[in-house]
Amino acid sequence: MYCYKTKSYNNKIQGVKMTHQVKFTKMHGTGNDYIYVNTMLYPLANPEELAVKWSAPHTGIGSDGLVLIGPSDIADFSMHIYNADGSEAMMCGNASRCIGKYVYEKGLTKKKTITLETLSGIKELQLTVKRKKVTLVTVDMGAPTIGEIALELEAGGKQYIGTVISMGNPHLVIFVENIAKVNLSEIGPLLEHHPLFPHRTNIEFAQVITEEEIRMKVWERGSGITQACGTGACATAVAAIVNGKSGRLTNIIMDGGILSIRWDNESNHVYMTGEAIKVFNGTISL
Numbered sequence: 001m002y003c004y005k006t007k008s009y010n011n012k013i014q015g016v017k018m019t020h021q022v023k024f025t026k027m028h029g030t031g032n033d034y035i036y037v038n039t040m041l042y043p044l045a046n047p048e049e050l051a052v053k054w055s056a057p058h059t060g061i062g063s064d065g066l067v068l069i070g071p072s073d074i075a076d077f078s079m080h081i082y083n084a085d086g087s088e089a090m091m092c093g094n095a096s097r098c099i100g101k102y103v104y105e106k107g108l109t110k111k112k113t114i115t116l117e118t119l120s121g122i123k124e125l126q127l128t129v130k131r132k133k134v135t136l137v138t139v140d141m142g143a144p145t146i147g148e149i150a151l152e153l154e155a156g157g158k159q160y161i162g163t164v165i166s167m168g169n170p171h172l173v174i175f176v177e178n179i180a181k182v183n184l185s186e187i188g189p190l191l192e193h194h195p196l197f198p199h200r201t202n203i204e205f206a207q208v209i210t211e212e213e214i215r216m217k218v219w220e221r222g223s224g225i226t227q228a229c230g231t232g233a234c235a236t237a238v239a240a241i242v243n244g245k246s247g248r249l250t251n252i253i254m255d256g257g258i259l260s261i262r263w264d265n266e267s268n269h270v271y272m273t274g275e276a277i278k279v280f281n282g283t284i285s286l
């Protein structure tokens with residue numbers, strides 16, 4: 001069987017031989033878990049369908065989505081990310097750290113500064129390596145795009161005020177006094193599909209603890225509640241700064257762990273630092 005893949009994965013015609021057994025690695029970044037496939041060895045013709053099938057917790061591998069690691073003409077590697085509902089996203093912070101660990105530890109590169117082509121531009125990864133293992137990755141996430149700072153909207157009979165931020169993908173950050181009172185599984189889908197967001201959105205609820213610490217919970221577009229979101233952590237940190245709630249360096253505390261986010265004054269770029277963890281390797285039949 002032959003497949004054809006593209007720049008945005010599906011149209012770049014290459015005519016590569018398809019395989020029936022696919023080797024994958026399950027990895028997580030602060031609990032945000034994806035299935036990683038090296039498409040230079042295992043090209044996939046239908047990643048949207050496979051993301052749905054393989055992400056299913058009981059009948060598949062179980063994950064927040066599928067991430068494809070591929071070659072690039074303009075960077076060291078490329079990343080394509082599919083949410084658990086099969087939709088393709090422009091960017092994923094947690095996956096970009098995991099790709100840094102994957103390509104280094106699998107010997108695909110010896111570089112500790114790696115460039116990654118994504119649908120939202122080229123990101124630079126800085127690896128911290130100890131005894132041949134990648135312990136931390138800092139990603140230059142680029143400049144945020146700041147939308148409405150105090151967007152008023154109604155959902156489920158309640159009024160919300162949120163800050164609209166793009167980190168290459170869309171986010172709505174809502175600050176609350178007490179995050180324990182947020183019923184995320186109820187309000188998440190209503191805000192994700194709110195008519196103000198024709199392309200849907202990721203939603204972060206955030207409670208400021210101190211100027212350097214923010215507790216955040218996320219409802220991800222296309223995947224629902226996840227334990228963490230890298231782009232969401234960056235969006236939350238930026239939203240806190242533009243709302244005068246925090247300094248330029250914050251720890252974003254999520255259900256799955258903590259990410260350190262720094263919004264640099266001079267470059268205007270956001271830097272995200274955190275772990276990347278390998279869970280297991282596996283083989284699955286197509």
Ligand SMILES: N[C@@H](CCC[C@H](N)C(=O)O)C(=O)O
Pocket residue numbers: 032081083088089090091092093094095169170202220221222223226228229230231232
């Ligand atoms: N978990 C990710 C973001 C994944 C994509 C997102 N759900 C979208 O549709 O934009 C992260 O760590 O950034």
